[in-house]
Amino acid sequence: xxxxxxxxxxxxxxxxxxxxxxxxxxxxxxxxxxxxxxxxxxxxxxxxxxxxxxxxxxxxxxxxxxxxxxxxxxxxxxxxxxxxxxxxxxxxxxxxxxxxxxxxxxxxxxxxxxxxxxxxxxxxxxxxxxxxxxxxxxxxxxxxxxxxxxxxxxxxxxxxxxxxxxxxxxxxxxxxxxxxxxxxxxxxxxxxxxxxxxxxxxxxxxxxxxxxxxxxxxxxxxxxxxxxxxxxxxxxxxxxxxxxxxxxxxxxxxxxxxxxxxxxxxxxxxxxxxxxxxxxxxxxxxxxxxxxxxxxxxxxxxxxxxxxxxxxxxxxxxxxxxxxxxxxxxxxxxxxxxxxxxxxxxxxxxxxxxxxxxxxxxxxxxxxxxxxxxxxxxxxxxxxxxxxxxxxxxxxxxxxxxxxxxxxxxxxxxxxxxxxxxxxxxxxxxxx
Amino acid sequence: xxxxxxxxxxxxxxxxxxxxxxxxxxxxxxxxxxxxxxxxxxxxxxxxxxxxxxxxxxxxxxxxxxxxxxxxxxxxxxxxxxxxxxxxxxxxxxxxxxxxxxxxxxxxxxxxxxxxxxxxxxxxxxxxxxxxxxxxxxxxxxxxxxxxxxxxxxxxxxxxxxxxxxxxxxxxxxxxxxxxxxxxxxxxxxxxxxxxxxxxxxxxxxxxxxxxxxxxxxxxxxxxxxxxxxxxxxxxxxxxxxxxxxxxxxxxxxx
Numbered sequence: 001x002x003x004x005x006x007x008x009x010x011x012x013x014x015x016x017x018x019x020x021x022x023x024x025x026x027x028x029x030x031x032x033x034x035x036x037x038x039x040x041x042x043x044x045x046x047x048x049x050x051x052x053x054x055x056x057x058x059x060x061x062x063x064x065x066x067x068x069x070x071x072x073x074x075x076x077x078x079x080x081x082x083x084x085x086x087x088x089x090x091x092x093x094x095x096x097x098x099x100x101x102x103x104x105x106x107x108x109x110x111x112x113x114x115x116x117x118x119x120x121x122x123x124x125x126x127x128x129x130x131x132x133x134x135x136x137x138x139x140x141x142x143x144x145x146x147x148x149x150x151x152x153x154x155x156x157x158x159x160x161x162x163x164x165x166x167x168x169x170x171x172x173x174x175x176x177x178x179x180x181x182x183x184x185x186x187x188x189x190x191x192x193x194x195x196x197x198x199x200x201x202x203x204x205x206x207x208x209x210x211x212x213x214x215x216x217x218x219x220x221x222x223x224x225x226x227x228x229x230x231x232x233x234x235x236x237x238x239x240x241x242x243x244x245x246x247x248x249x250x251x252x253x254x255x256x257x258x259x260x261x262x263x264x265x266x267x268x269x270x271x272x273x274x275x276x277x278x279x280x281x282x283x284x285x286x287x288x289x290x291x292x293x294x295x296x297x298x299x300x301x302x303x304x305x306x307x308x309x310x311x312x313x314x315x316x317x318x319x320x321x322x323x324x325x326x327x328x329x330x331x332x333x334x335x336x337x338x339x340x341x342x343x344x345x346x347x348x349x350x351x352x353x354x355x356x357x358x359x360x361x362x363x364x365x366x367x368x369x370x371x372x373x374x375x376x377x378x379x380x381x382x383x384x385x386x387x388x389x390x391x392x393x394x395x396x397x398x399x400x401x402x403x404x405x406x407x408x409x410x411x412x413x414x415x416x417x418x419x420x421x422x423x424x425x426x427x428x429x430x431x432x
Numbered sequence: 433x434x435x436x437x438x439x440x441x442x443x444x445x446x447x448x449x450x451x452x453x454x455x456x457x458x459x460x461x462x463x464x465x466x467x468x469x470x471x472x473x474x475x476x477x478x479x480x481x482x483x484x485x486x487x488x489x490x491x492x493x494x495x496x497x498x499x500x501x502x503x504x505x506x507x508x509x510x511x512x513x514x515x516x517x518x519x520x521x522x523x524x525x526x527x528x529x530x531x532x533x534x535x536x537x538x539x540x541x542x543x544x545x546x547x548x549x550x551x552x553x554x555x556x557x558x559x560x561x562x563x564x565x566x567x568x569x570x571x572x573x574x575x576x577x578x579x580x581x582x583x584x585x586x587x588x589x590x591x592x593x594x595x596x597x598x599x600x601x602x603x604x605x606x607x608x609x610x611x612x613x614x615x616x617x618x619x620x621x622x623x624x625x626x627x628x629x630x631x632x633x634x635x636x637x638x639x640x641x642x643x644x645x646x647x648x649x650x651x652x653x654x655x656x657x658x659x660x661x662x663x664x665x666x667x668x669x670x671x672x673x674x675x676x677x678x679x680x681x682x683x684x685x686x687x
Contacts, residue, residue: 392511405527
């Protein structure tokens with residue numbers, strides 16, 4: 001297909017851009033009002049600095065927010081993404097605009113909504129108002145407020161008792177440098193519903209820096225089973241920010257997986273709030289920075305109700321002069337008795353110049369809980385390396401084998417074959 | 433008789449301490465050589481130095497494999513040439529299955545010899561055959577390499593690797609240690625099954641026990657970093673009877 005893209009990178013990050021976006025989307029006034037309120041919070045919230053505990057190891061001084069522009073029109077055409085994957089639905093978002101959106105009619109018939117947030121705000125305002133921005137409010141931080149002012153995106157709603165068997169896939173891309181995008185996904189699963197959503201951020205290489213400030217809000221209602229996967233494969237010129245929060249209701253089971261392979265500098269907050277008794281959450285993370293990539297993951301296992309279970313495993317491999325931060329908190333509220341919470345972060349350094357910081361935290365305000373955390377940072381064991389080389393593997397092959405083995409227990413826990421395969425390929429590319 | 437490996441006047445330091453002090457030894461093709469020595473004589477140093485462990489610093493001498501100097505080669509290149517070390521303490525590699533590892537190793541060696549990678553069905557067949565020789569359950573192939581293996585399983589896994597890689601020089605570093613009599617018999621049968629006119633076997637051991645099962649052609653005695661005497665299989669029995677002190681007295685080793 002001929003691609004003739006209208007390039008209108010006109011407006012910088014500003015109040016005009018907020019108004020322009022709202023106009024372009026022709027959204028209800030209450031959405032516009034929300035955006036403007038968020039913009040005000042953004043404006044009066046100071047930029048985080050390394051003086052702030054959360055940003056102590058991630059320096060934003062080189063981030064020039066005024067160098068990015070929003071597209072004020074949807075790109076003309078963009079090659080639709082083909083896929084042989086079995087899936088229930090698919091959406092493609094290009095430079096911040098939804099260019100393709102489809103949902104299996106048999107799924108739609110059961111009342112499942114998969115639409116743009118704008119459409120949802122028009123057609124189902126009561127749903128959007130009930131959930132949007134409640135997990136990631138403006139107070140969450142300066143970037144959350146900015147995203148609340150400028151984001152657009154997708155809404156997935158799975159009604160009571162509806163099981164969506166095949167995953168829904170969302171693909172976000174940026175086509176050029178200098179762009180700012182604010183992707184957002186809102187997922188609501190009602191009682192006894194189930195669904196899987198796989199979201200991927202991807203871009204080809206470009207020269208100038210671009211910015212992505214993403215927001216994900218996932219609500220798993222009573223006895224719901226939701227699975228959410230986020231794969232970040234931006235090119236090396238993207239500043240990536242992500243606020244991804246999960247609310248897990250009574251007896252619900254939520255699994256989330258975050259994979260970080262791309263971007264220049266990435267700061268991701270992944271939080272699970274266990275709000276109903278019997279809620280269960282698995283949080284998996286895999287990251288592999290190389291060269292001068294810098295990844296910062298902050299996680300929260302927020303146990304607000306009794307008898308909940310959360311299990312977090314984040315594993316990272318670092319090459320070259322890359323840098324990673326993992327800071328994880330298990331927070332057990334008063335009254336959240338019989339909490340079972342586990343947190344593990346393991347880091348493998350492939351170079352002397354790479355650095356990983358691992359900061360586990362526990363805050364326990366109940367007296368009948370089981371909590372544990374473990375963290376490790378270390379180089380490849382030279383004896384393991386020698387053992388493999390003594391069998392004829394080159395140093396590179398031996399390292400690759402050790403890295404594959406390091407990630408294996410985590411990869412094994414991903415029940416999605418397509419994700420697993422692409423992940424193994426991506427790790428191979430990182431190793432070569 | 434044709435030689436496969438020639439070690440001349442080998443000096444090796446470990447952490448700046450000289451352990452091998454001019455060791456010379458020649459291995460013949462198709463023969464089994466046993467090197468026996470007391471604790472601290474340099475047995476493990478010899479095996480690690482031959483395999484190319486970076487912490488074993490060669491300060492003098494030469495090691496020739498079919499006339500090629502191997503001392504400048506890395507551990508991987510030596511393995512690709514056909515030098516194999518069965519480790520006394522094999523490392524476990526979590527997350528890497530035995531089968532996956534063996535296939536990578538076999539294909540690395542083949543690649544170095546300009547051979548095509550082995551097809552998966554051929555590899556499977558070969559693996560199953562060799563595992564049945566070693567009386568290993570097929571489930572072994574799916575287990576993580578040495579992870580949670582018993583002492584006997586680890587040694588059998590080493591011999592399995594040797595069988596799969598078909599080396600030209602096989603060095604067995606105290607393979608008998610920690611094995612009960614049944615495991616020792618199985619491992620020895622595995623080694624015997626691999627004997628062929630092309631392969632030299634070097635058994636490094638403290639005790640002559642394993643030599644009851646794998647009959648050596650030659651026995652060499654290692655004391656204080658040197659081979660002090662060599663002989664036929666009868667030498668092992670004499671050592672067993674008289675002890676290493678007898679050797680020390682016979683071949684007074686200068687300090």
